[in-house]
Amino acid sequence: MITVTVIGFDGGPLSDPARAALAEATLVVGGRRHLDAVGADIPPAATRLVLGALDGMFEEIARHEHVCVIASGDPGFFGIVRQLREYGLEISVLPAPSSVATAFAAIGLSWDDAIVVSAHGRELRPVANVCRAFPKVAVLTGPGTGAKELGAVLPDRTFVVAQRLGHPDQRIDTLSSHAAAHAEFADPHVLLCLDESRLTSERGWIAGFAGVPGRWALAESEFTHRASMITKSEIRALALAKLGPRPGRLVWDIGSGSGSVGVECARFGAAVLAVERDAESCDRIRANAATHDVTVEVVTADALSVLARLPQPDAVFVGGGGTDVIAACAETPATTVVVALAAIERVPETISILTKTGRTADGALLQSSRLSALPGDAHRFAATNPVFLLWGERR
Incomplete structure (x- = not known):
């Protein structure tokens, strides 16, 4: 019988x-x-296998009865324990503090409210989107997905880069995300991405992302808006279902107005870019994001002048703008484009745009009647304006 002990090393x-x-x-x-660090404790007769990739490791393990695997920090936290278990091996684990815990400890910052993501061997975009959305993120990096690459695509953030943790030449650097884009770092390293404007001392009860908010499609009264110029809650409910906001995804909210759709997407953990040409509306978007304690990056500009320079979206909501804006959004790699329209004349052209860009188009005419009070404790249902909600999905 093979005995495998996984030893965490710090x-x-x-x-x-x-x-x-x-x-x-x-x-x-x-x-x-x-292996070099623990060499004095390895028996001279033991075989040493330098681990680069996992190729050949399991075949070599099968030839031995007593095996030790040395790994950084806590091997059960984004570590090799999963692969060993998936291979069917019975293992025991002797963990050290995880590299994430060690990095936060190095700067004296609590991390029970941090989001932890692994970029090792993965795409950069979802990791960057998590860093956009949350104020405290720890990233386990890999070649091509480290502080340098993230610094080049993120807005202003504070980066704490922890290199060679636990070794005599351990190094902790604190710098801006923009400075990190022009620096070099040893691979792999631990990156702490902090939005210091949103760090709080509030004590929570659940670690990391708390999941789906308890309520969505919030009432219009929970947002600052101008003269009822806001996507109504019934429309927002279906739009959210089609946009599918969640951590790792980037949603564009184009012609954002009050930002109600973007703010709700951010409450689900998505990164959000809101584009709005009216400066006063942009101030309202920022205020609504702050009220709901989420991050929404606001771009004050005409949509057509900036869309080509924005990070590529996973989903797009178009609440304002002409068919040229809809067409520009439909040309993006987004899997879903959702469009809210008031005028029936724009429906056929929008369907055509969505279809021509390789999407399956669908839609609904949404018209609700809301309970409204009348004198004398009586009530009636008052109709709201109808809205055409169209969406195009790419599988």
Whole structure:
């Protein structure tokens, strides 16, 4: 029977159980720097396997009875424990503090409210979108998905870059995201991405992202708006269902107005870019985002003048603008484009635009009647203006 012990290493002395496991090992697997660091505790007769990729590791493990795997920090936290278990091995784990915990400890900052994402071997875009949406994010980086690359695509953030944690040459650098885009860092490293304007000392009860908000399609009274110029809650409910906002996705809110759609998407954990040409409306969007404690990046401009320069969206909501704006949004790689229209004449052209860009078009005419009070404790249902909600989806 194969016994596999996974030892978390943080640069410090090994625990007695870890040293005892190594003393019995006939195979020790780990990165070169880990094997060098614990070399004095590895039996001379034991085989050492330098771990670059996982290729060949399991075949070598099958040839031994007592195996130790050395990994950074807590191997059960975005670590090798999952792969070993998936291969069917019975393992015991001796963890050290995770690299994320160590990085936050190095700057004396609590992290129970942090979002932790792994960029190792993954696309950069979803990771960047999480960093846009949340004020405190820890990123486990990889080649091509580190502080340099994230700094080049993110707005102003504070970066804390932790390199070679637990080693004598450990280095902690604090710099702006813009400065990080022009710097070099050792791979891999831990990146803490902080929006210091939104960091709070409020004590929560659940770690990280709290999940779907308890309410959505909020009443118009929960937003600042101008003369009822706001996407009504019934329209917002269906729009949210089609946009599918969630962590890792970027939603454009074009012709944002009060920003109600963008703010609600941000409440679901999505990154949001709101484009609105009216400066006073932009101030309202920022105020509404602050009221609901979310991040919405606001761009004050005519949509057609800036869309080509914005990060590519996963979904788009068009609440204002002509068919030329709709066409420009439909040309993006977004999987879903949702358009709200008041005029029936614009419906056929919008359907045509969505279809010509490879999307399956669908839609609904939404008209609701709301309970309204009358004198003498009587009530009636008062009709709201009808809205055509169209959407085009690309599978």
